[in-house]
Amino acid sequence: MTASDAERKLRELSFLHEVAQLASSARDWDEMLRVVIGRTTDAMGAEVSSLYLLERSDGLLRLVATNGLNRGGIGRATLRVGEGIVGWVANARVPLATRDVRSEPRWKWVPEVDEKRFTSMLSVPVVARDEVIGVMNVQTVQPREFGREEIDFLQTIANQVGPRGDRLPADDREPGRRDHREGPVAARVGPKAARGVGALRGLERPHVDPGSR
Numbered sequence: 001m002t003a004s005d006a007e008r009k010l011r012e013l014s015f016l017h018e019v020a021q022l023a024s025s026a027r028d029w030d031e032m033l034r035v036v037i038g039r040t041t042d043a044m045g046a047e048v049s050s051l052y053l054l055e056r057s058d059g060l061l062r063l064v065a066t067n068g069l070n071r072g073g074i075g076r077a078t079l080r081v082g083e084g085i086v087g088w089v090a091n092a093r094v095p096l097a098t099r100d101v102r103s104e105p106r107w108k109w110v111p112e113v114d115e116k117r118f119t120s121m122l123s124v125p126v127v128a129r130d131e132v133i134g135v136m137n138v139q140t141v142q143p144r145e146f147g148r149e150e151i152d153f154l155q156t157i158a159n160q161v162g163p164r165g166d167r168l169p170a171d172d173r174e175p176g177r178r179d180h181r182e183g184p185v186a187a188r189v190g191p192k193a194a195r196g197v198g199a200l201r202g203l204e205r206p207h208v209d210p211g212s213r
Contacts, residue, residue, distance in 0.1 A: 012043070015039065034065065043157075049066070050065065051161070053134040054090060061080070062075065063113065069113050085106050085123050089125055097146035117141050120139065120142070121137060124155045136157065
């Protein structure tokens with residue numbers, strides 16, 4: 001292991017420790033999402049990080065947090081399970097790394113959220129109690145081939161977020177219980193997405209788009 005590799009590993013471990021502490025101590029789901037999503041962008045060296053949560057009854061994945069995309073889409077932008085890269089990852093329960101989304105047949109443009117300048121994308125399932133509750137993504141402007149360690153790193157971050165969302169008290173998930181200016185996720189998304197309940201089983205190996213190799 002080179003000195004740069006060791007330094008990167010140390011940064012990753014430090015970040016994961018911070019996420020784990022926040023996930024276990026944060027009383028506010030929105031606060032945790034803002035910090036984790038914001039810090040993930042830096043930790044992954046990306047321009048965008050985002051989180052979609054699953055509304056199982058409707059089969060919809062709804063954007064609940066982002067750093068880098070149009071925040072006006074929070075609570076409004078949706079994809080069905082199986083639709084687009086995000087929906088595919090939720091359905092398959094495996095990460096997907098794509099070097100260029102424009103050449104990826106599973107990619108779907110989400111109006112008022114996506115931007116043409118973002119090229120590469122890495123998406124991983126968010127799982128709690130062996131159920132998919134959402135999908136976490138990072139995107140970059142420059143073409144990028146996400147390696148095995150980067151995929152594992154983002155998956156580990158998502159694994160920290162998942163159990164926290166599943167343990168939230170009911171009051172913290174109900175819209176209208178808190179002012180939307182203090183809690184945009186709970187107030188603007190609604191109880192289904194805030195609960196983050198999924199129903200898909202069986203974690204498989206990550207899928208890397210052949211075009212990204």
